[in-house]
Amino acid sequence: MNSILAFTFLTLYLCLPGKVCYASNLKVYATANSIRNAIAAAHKGDTLFIQSGVYKEHDIVVTTKITIIGIGYPVIDAENKYQGFIISADSVTIQGLQIQNTGRASTTDIAGIKIINARFVTIRNNKLTDNTYGVYLQNVSYCYVFNNIIQSRSTSEINNGNGVHAWKSDHLLVKGNTCTGQRDGIYFEFVTDSHIEDNNSYSNLRYGLHFMFSHDDTYTHNIFKDNGAGVAVMYSHGVIMKDNEFIHNWGDASYGLLLKEITDSKIEHNHFLKNTVGIHMEGTTRVDVKHCLFEDNGWALRVQASCSGSNFMENNFIGNSFDVATNGTLMLNFFNHNYWDKYDGYDLDKNNIGDVPYYPVSVYSVVTEKIPDAMILYHSFLTDIMDKVEKVLPTMIPDKLKDDNPMMKKLKL
Amino acid sequence: MRTIIKYVLLDLLKNKTIIVYTIILAALSVSVLSMGSNATKGLLSLLNITLLFVPIISILFSTIYFFNSIEFTELLLAQPIKRKTMLLASYTGVAFALGIAYIIGIGVPVCIFSYGPAALTLIISGLFLSLIFSALALLIFVLFKDKTKGIGAAIIIALFFTLLFDGLLLSFIYSFSDYPIEKPLLGMISLNPVDLGRILVLLQLDVAVMMGYSGALFKKFLGSATGSIYVFACMMFWIVIPLFLSVRKFRKKDL
Amino acid sequence: MISIEHLTKSYGKFKALDDISLNFERGQTISLLGPNGSGKTTLIKSILGLVIPEQGIIRINGTEIKTQFAYRSQIGYMPQIGRYPDNMTVGQVINMLKEIRKDCKQYDEELIHGLGIPGFLNKTMRSLSGGTRQKVSACLAFLFSPDIFILDEPTAGLDPVSSEFLKDKIAKERANGKLILITSHVLSDVEDITSHIVYLQDGHLMFYKTVEELRQQTGEEKLNKVIASIMQKEMPKTIYAQ
Numbered sequence: 001m002n003s004i005l006a007f008t009f010l011t012l013y014l015c016l017p018g019k020v021c022y023a024s025n026l027k028v029y030a031t032a033n034s035i036r037n038a039i040a041a042a043h044k045g046d047t048l049f050i051q052s053g054v055y056k057e058h059d060i061v062v063t064t065k066i067t068i069i070g071i072g073y074p075v076i077d078a079e080n081k082y083q084g085f086i087i088s089a090d091s092v093t094i095q096g097l098q099i100q101n102t103g104r105a106s107t108t109d110i111a112g113i114k115i116i117n118a119r120f121v122t123i124r125n126n127k128l129t130d131n132t133y134g135v136y137l138q139n140v141s142y143c144y145v146f147n148n149i150i151q152s153r154s155t156s157e158i159n160n161g162n163g164v165h166a167w168k169s170d171h172l173l174v175k176g177n178t179c180t181g182q183r184d185g186i187y188f189e190f191v192t193d194s195h196i197e198d199n200n201s202y203s204n205l206r207y208g209l210h211f212m213f214s215h216d217d218t219y220t221h222n223i224f225k226d227n228g229a230g231v232a233v234m235y236s237h238g239v240i241m242k243d244n245e246f247i248h249n250w251g252d253a254s255y256g257l258l259l260k261e262i263t264d265s266k267i268e269h270n271h272f273l274k275n276t277v278g279i280h281m282e283g284t285t286r287v288d289v290k291h292c293l294f295e296d297n298g299w300a301l302r303v304q305a306s307c308s309g310s311n312f313m314e315n316n317f318i319g320n321s322f323d324v325a326t327n328g329t330l331m332l333n334f335f336n337h338n339y340w341d342k343y344d345g346y347d348l349d350k351n352n353i354g355d356v357p358y359y360p361v362s363v364y365s366v367v368t369e370k371i372p373d374a375m376i377l378y379h380s381f382l383t384d385i386m387d388k389v390e391k392v393l394p395t396m397i398p399d400k401l402k403d404d405n406p407m408m409k410k411l412k413l
Numbered sequence: 414m415r416t417i418i419k420y421v422l423l424d425l426l427k428n429k430t431i432i433v434y435t436i437i438l439a440a441l442s443v444s445v446l447s448m449g450s451n452a453t454k455g456l457l458s459l460l461n462i463t464l465l466f467v468p469i470i471s472i473l474f475s476t477i478y479f480f481n482s483i484e485f486t487e488l489l490l491a492q493p494i495k496r497k498t499m500l501l502a503s504y505t506g507v508a509f510a511l512g513i514a515y516i517i518g519i520g521v522p523v524c525i526f527s528y529g530p531a532a533l534t535l536i537i538s539g540l541f542l543s544l545i546f547s548a549l550a551l552l553i554f555v556l557f558k559d560k561t562k563g564i565g566a567a568i569i570i571a572l573f574f575t576l577l578f579d580g581l582l583l584s585f586i587y588s589f590s591d592y593p594i595e596k597p598l599l600g601m602i603s604l605n606p607v608d609l610g611r612i613l614v615l616l617q618l619d620v621a622v623m624m625g626y627s628g629a630l631f632k633k634f635l636g637s638a639t640g641s642i643y644v645f646a647c648m649m650f651w652i653v654i655p656l657f658l659s660v661r662k663f664r665k666k667d668l
Numbered sequence: 669m670i671s672i673e674h675l676t677k678s679y680g681k682f683k684a685l686d687d688i689s690l691n692f693e694r695g696q697t698i699s700l701l702g703p704n705g706s707g708k709t710t711l712i713k714s715i716l717g718l719v720i721p722e723q724g725i726i727r728i729n730g731t732e733i734k735t736q737f738a739y740r741s742q743i744g745y746m747p748q749i750g751r752y753p754d755n756m757t758v759g760q761v762i763n764m765l766k767e768i769r770k771d772c773k774q775y776d777e778e779l780i781h782g783l784g785i786p787g788f789l790n791k792t793m794r795s796l797s798g799g800t801r802q803k804v805s806a807c808l809a810f811l812f813s814p815d816i817f818i819l820d821e822p823t824a825g826l827d828p829v830s831s832e833f834l835k836d837k838i839a840k841e842r843a844n845g846k847l848i849l850i851t852s853h854v855l856s857d858v859e860d861i862t863s864h865i866v867y868l869q870d871g872h873l874m875f876y877k878t879v880e881e882l883r884q885q886t887g888e889e890k891l892n893k894v895i896a897s898i899m900q901k902e903m904p905k906t907i908y909a910q
Contacts, residue, residue, distance in 0.1 A: 252622055252632070276622055296451070298623040319454070321623060367583070371590040374583060375624050376598055376631055379457065380611060381465055382579035416767040420753070420760060427755035484751035488808070491716045491745035491818075492768050493738050664735075667679075668718040 023047060030055050030074065042066050050074045050097065058082030058102075063089050070096030073127060078102040084112040084131065093122040100129040104159050111136035111161070112150075115143060123148060130154070133161035134182065137169050145174045152181040160205060162187035166194075174199060184210040185227065192216050199223070207232050208249070219244060230255040230275060239265040249275045256297065259284050266290070269413060272297055278320070281307045290314055291413045299325050299365070308332035316411050317341060323360040326398060327369045335360065335403040343406045358406035361397045363390035414502045417489065421506025425478075431514050434470055438462075438518025446526035453618050456531055459519060460614050463535065464607055467515065467542045469571040475507050475550030476567040480560035487668050500663050504551045504656065511543040531617035538610035541648040545606045546571070548655040555659045555666055578605045595630040603647045613644050669694050669816065669847050670715060675724030677710055677871075684710040685721065686871040692849070692864075694815075697842050699858045700851040701895065702868035708851045709748070711868070712818050715849075716745055728816070741771060744812060748820040748851075750805035752793035758804055759789035765808055772812040779807045782833050799825045806834055810841075817841065817848045823857045835861050855892040862891075867898075 023045035028038045030053030038048050044065050052072030059082050062068075066089075076099045078084050084099040092115075099112040111133035115121050122144040128134040134150035137143055150163040163179030165187045166172055172194035178201075179185035185201030188194070188211035196219045201208040208224030209231040211217070216238040223245045224231050230249035233239060239262060246256035256275030257267075263285040271293045272278035278297040281287065286309040293316045294300035300320040301312070305328025316339045317323050323340060337353070345354040364383040368374045377383055390397060425431055441462055446455045482503065489499055520536045549570055557563040582601055586594065602608045615621055616636045624631050634640045670692040677685040685707045692698055700708045713719040715726060717733055717740065725732055728739050752761055762785075766775070780786065783803040793801065802825045809817060817838070823831045838861050842848055852858045865882060867874040875898070883889065886897040 250619060250622055254622075298620070319451075321620065367587075371586055373590070373594060373598060374586050376586075376602065376608075376612070377579055377583060378620070378624055379461065379615060380579050380608065381461070381575050382583065384461075385576065416764060420756065420764040423760060424753035424755045482751075482753060484747060484749055485753060487713075487718055488745065488747055488750075488752075488805075489768070490718055491740055491743065491747075492765070493741040493771070494768065495737050665720055667720060668713065 025049060027051060029053065033057060035068075035076070036060055039064075039066065039068075058084065060085045062087045062092050065089050065091045067093040068095065068097070069093075070098070070126075073098045075100060078112075078131075080104075083110050083114060084128075085114065087113065087115045087121055088118055090118050091120040092118065093124065094126060095122070095124045096126065098127040098129065099131065100127075102131040102133075104132050104154075109133055109136060109161060109165070111165070114138070115140050119143070122146065128163075131161070132159070133165050134163045134179065135165070136161075137164075137166040137172065139167070140169045140172070142171045143169070143173075145172070145177060147176040148178075150177060150179045150182065154181065155205070162210070163201065163204070166191045170194065173197070178202075179208075180204060184208070185224070187211065188214040188217065190214060194218075195220070197221055200225075202226050204228065208246075209233070211236065215239075218242070223247065224249065224256075226250075227254075229253060230258060230277075232258040232260070233262060234258070234260040235262075237263040237265065241265070241267045241270060243269045245271045245273070246275055246278070247271070247273045251276060255280045258282075259287060262287055267292060271295070272300070277302050280304075281310070283307065285309050288313070291411070292316075293318070293413055294323075295319055298322065301360075302326070303331075303333060304328070305331075310334070311336070313337050314407075314411055314413075315339070316413060317360070318410070322362060322365040324401065325365040325369050326361060326401065329398045331398050331401040333401075335401070337405050337407060338403050339407040339409065339411050340403065343408075345406065347408045352408050354406040354408055357402040357404045359391075359394065359397055359399075359402045361401050362387045363396045366396050366398075414498050414505075417494075417499065417502035418506045418509070421503055422509055425506060425510035426513070428510070430474055431510055434474070434511075435514040435518045438466070438515065439522060442519050442522040443526075446522055452527035452529075453531075453620065455527060456523070456535060456614070456618060457620070459523065460535060460538075460611065463515075463519065463539045463542065464611055465575060467539055468546045468575055468607055469568075471511050471543045471546035472550045472553075472567045472571045473564065474511065475547040476553050476563050477560075478507055479503065479550060479554035480563055483668065490668065496663055497660050500551065500555075500660055501656070504547065504659075507550075508544045508547045511547055512540050515539045515543050531614065534614050534617045538613050541652075542606060542610050545648065545651045545655075548652050548659070551659045552655040552662075555662045574605055574607045579608065582608075599631070599634065603643075606648060606651045609644050609647055609651075613641070616640075669729060671727045672711075672715075673725045673727075675711070675714060675721050675726065677707075677714060677719060677721045683871045685714070688724070688868075688871075688873050690866065690873070690876060692847055694845045694847055695842060696864050697838065697848040697850065697858075697862045698864045698866055699862040700849060700866050700868065701855070702874075705870075706868040707871045708868055709820065710871075712820055712849065712851065716740065716743065716818065741769070741812070742814050743816045743818055744809035744814040746805045746809035746817075746819045746822055748824070750801040752801065752804070754792065754794040756793050757790050758785060758793065758796070761793065761804065762789075762808070762811070765811065769812050774813060776810050776813045777807075779803075779810045779834070779837060782837070783807060783830050799827060799830075802826055803830060810837065815846055817846060819848065819850045821852055822850060823852065823854060831857065855895060859891040865895075867895075 025047045026038055027049045028034050029051050035055055035057050047067040050070045052074045054075045056077050058078040076084055076097055078101050080101045081103040083102055102110045102112055112128040112131035113123055114136040116138045119141045123135050124146045126148045128150040130152050135145050145164055154160040160183040162184040163182040164174050168190040170192045175197045177199045180203050182204050184207045185204040186209045191214040194217045199222045202225040204227045206228050208227035212234045214236050218240040220242045225247040227249050249256050254276045256272040256278045259281045261283045265287045267289045269291045274296045276298045278294045278300040280302045282304045283306040289312045291314050295318045297320045299322045300317050301324045303326050310333040312335045314337045318341045340358050343354055343358045345356040347354055363386050442459055445458045519539055523532045553563050553566045612635055621632055672690040675685050675688040702708050710719055714721050733739055785807055838848055850858055864878050866876045882894050886894050888894045888897050
């Protein structure tokens with residue numbers, strides 16, 4: 001609530017610059033150091049209109065509250081050596097620029113736009129192309145990263161940075177950005193009370209979204225597609241993930257969503273389509289997975305024995321090779337009212353709930369979880385028979401892991 | 414040789430079992446492929462159908478055919494024909510007929526509905542399985558005098574390769590899971606043509622990732638060009654060795 | 669023409685042929701007689717190379733047949749049970765054999781016409797009766813005018829007219845100086861055409877004599893009487909011998 005109020009305020013403030021403060025508008029043309037000089041000359045509250053053209057400028061430091069607006073996407077080219085903008089003042093806005101070709105260094109994190117120790121900064125409608133880091137936020141609050149297109153053509157994970165990188169910040173809104181070809185599309189570390197919305201993060205080398213130690217954040221309506229390793233969410237609590245799509249994160253070591261040491265979080269209305277693993281959960285506590293669709297994944301869920309107190313309710317499981325895999329025999333998580341396309345029970349009382357429980361862990365998945373080499377028998381006649389026999393005479397599968405009320409029909413989500 | 418192959422084929426292409434087999438395969442593949450929108454799923458179902466039906470039908474049909482035509486074989490062997498020629502010719506005829514049935518039943522629908530490298534691999538694997546299991550049938554025919562025993566042996570062999578072998582393999586994996594068994598496993602897989610065919614096709618589909626997920630070696634080796642050549646070589650061996658043994662044994666067989 | 673020396677063949681403990689030595693010449697019609705399981709078929713199959721004997725030598729025109737196959741072009745074989753691929757037509761079977769025997773350009777089609785084969789050239793083998801199949805087998809045996817005929821129960825299942833026609837043909841071929849080997853259960857069938865009789869029992873050669881000799885020996889005219897008379901004398905011996 002706090003953050004929403006803050007953003008409303010911020011937006012109002014930005015929409016009516018003339019009425020809040022008395023500032024002048026300056027046009028900047030592409031000559032040597034023209035942006036840098038204009039900024040040096042600008043007063044608090046001024047607006048610089050950068051005209052289209054190519055500006056070979058770099059390490060542009062902004063220390064006063066100004067607004068920089070690009071007209072027709074002027075290009076700021078850092079010539080593969082330097083950084084783009086470095087902002088350390090509150091309430092700065094950067095809009096409509098194309099910032100490209102920052103250098104690549106292993107000692108410092110080089111970014112297209114770097115914001116350090118500031119508040120109320122808005123980065124909007126920019127194109128950030130072939131930079132190590134796109135937008136880099138360090139120790140900031142109430143910042144707004146909106147509608148930027150961040151892409152890189154780098155193929156090496158080591159030399160590459162993240163699309164939106166946030167560290168030790170709070171109350172951020174990252175919305176409507178497109179991140180592709182970076183190391184991680186969006187990276188959060190020690191970021192709290194923030195929103196990530198409507199972003200499209202695809203074909204990044206490592207994770208589409210990577211966050212750690214970031215509590216009470218909300219992720220909604222994002223699309224994470226074709227990322228090298230999917231999405232990783234680790235060591236956090238109070239995470240809310242809603243209406244996101246995790247699509248085709250497909251590879252030897254890929255997850256739709258990797259949850260590690262997550263507590264008290266909610267995962268609702270998400271779609272997991274064609275991922276090697278839909279959700280991989282390790283050491284999670286009280287994570288609720290509700291109203292999600294798991295379709296055509298290798299494993300819809302891998303729930304390690306270290307997870308407890310989670311509820312999986314009213315999800316659809318359709319066309320997954322394995323619905324649930326687990327490495328233990330004890331199960332402290334609960335499945336209820338899900339739809340499983342593999343369920344072949346009956347519903348005599350016609351209440352749309354199957355009369356016999358569904359056991360979503362197949363015996364073959366138990367075996368492969370114990371001995372990965374057994375994957376060599378994938379899709380063999382034997383494994384089909386094993387699963388059929390196990391259904392009649394259960395001996396190996398964890399008997400607590402079952403859905404007592406499996407739905408007969410696909411749920412409307 | 415060509416004459417015998419020609420006439421065996423002429424006979425078999427009018428054979429009711431072959432025709433029914435073709436029609437069933439075609440019906441299965443058309444229904445599987447036209448039903449789902451997902452090409453991978455269709456191919457996977459057809460793979461399972463292939464792995465289950467092709468070995469058992471090929472070996473049973475061929476065994477029965479060889480035993481039933483024993484009198485005609487005698488008649489032909491009373492002509493100036495080498496035993497080897499006769500045997501290989503009737504094998505070729507039967508294998509061809511089964512191969513044609515497979516191509517019409519599965520190959521054509523697959524090419525129409527979801528043509529691609531995976532589809533081609535499926536067809537090649539199915540053809541190999543047809544050839545391999547009719548070669549095994551030939552060996553059974555040569556080794557057994559009695560038709561009933563021969564059919565029994567054919568059923569056991571088909572069951573062994575489609576089911577028992579994998580069971581043994583699984584128990585091997587289970588008992589030696591503490592050791593690095595990836596390489597021995599690769600070797601053991603080569604001993605079962607059904608597994609070879611299955612893995613060959615799986616590696617062409619994106620579900621191969623799931624095999625790589627746990628056993629990187631399988632995918633790395635079998636997915637490579639060397640791996641494919643290795644698998645093909647193994648399949649070839651599975652045709653050539655039974656044929657070779659049959660010819661050797663047939664030289665001394667009393668008809 | 670065919671010489672057999674010390675031929676021995678056993679299936680496991682059972683001796684199908686025990687030290688058989690025989691000599692057949694051109695112009696002979698030899699009837700192989702003996703009860704079921706006496707080794708007649710094994711002897712025929714040994715000559716055809718279908719059964720591999722463990723001992724003994726078979727020569728045809730002076731050449732040992734071991735592992736050879738070309739010699740079979742001189743033999744016309746009519747099997748006891750004629751089973752053919754179900755879906756082949758009679759015409760196809762005949763053409764197939766003709767194509768296999770490319771070496772032979774002159775076909776003896778007397779039987780084909782005499783037995784009325786052209787009437788069902790387009791019928792499949794499956795649809796034919798046993799007797800008709802038998803006719804096809806006979807035609808195939810004579811088709812390439814071989815020097816040696818091996819006929820396994822040729823008249824069994826044939827109608828009387830066809831049977832007579834076949835016997836006439838056999839007699840004609842013998843007159844042409846061919847060698848003919850016949851096995852039969854029906855003695856009256858071979859009566860008119862046979863010149864020699866080989867009698868086998870339990871794999872042993874009981875006797876090999878001309879019909880004339882046998883008639884004189886027994887004083888009987890009818891062949892089945894001849895054999896019966898010999899059997900009465902010989903049987904006790906064999907029983908004691910065993």
